[in-house]
Amino acid sequence: MPKVTLPSTWISDIEAARDRAVIKARAILSDPVVLGWRDNRTDAVAPDMPDAKLERRREHAMANSGELDIDVGSDYHFVIGEAADFEASRSRFTEVKSADGSAYLCASDACTDEDRKRNGEELGNNR
Numbered sequence: 001m002p003k004v005t006l007p008s009t010w011i012s013d014i015e016a017a018r019d020r021a022v023i024k025a026r027a028i029l030s031d032p033v034v035l036g037w038r039d040n041r042t043d044a045v046a047p048d049m050p051d052a053k054l055e056r057r058r059e060h061a062m063a064n065s066g067e068l069d070i071d072v073g074s075d076y077h078f079v080i081g082e083a084a085d086f087e088a089s090r091s092r093f094t095e096v097k098s099a100d101g102s103a104y105l106c107a108s109d110a111c112t113d114e115d116r117k118r119n120g121e122e123l124g125n126n127r
Helices: 014-026 054-063 113-119
Strands: 003-006 032-039 044-046 066-072 076-082 093-097 103-107
Touching: 003 014, 014 032, 014 066, 014 076, 014 103, 032 066, 093 113
Parallel strands: 003 066, 032 103
Antiparallel strands: 032 044, 032 076, 066 076, 093 103
């Protein structure tokens, strides 16, 4: 899985970092989907996994169609796959709007609490 590191200039939270990671992923993949992430500032991680250390998250994502490993600075880490690699049903995905208004997919178990609030879903525990 290729690893990409991006600067974290002007990034203040996980959603802004994810937007930056997806912009980069769009230059490589035709339809990126966020499969997992870790926020070192808050220790939040998704999907929620027991003992979810950074390497375990990467191993899980690689086994589940992860194609890009993107770090935004040293605080935010994302694994992104190609949506076309999944079955036609997108029921396990949630559409997320970036700050610029463009939309992309996020695995439902890799959404942030803010995503769930915007979509009116019950909040889960991502920590």
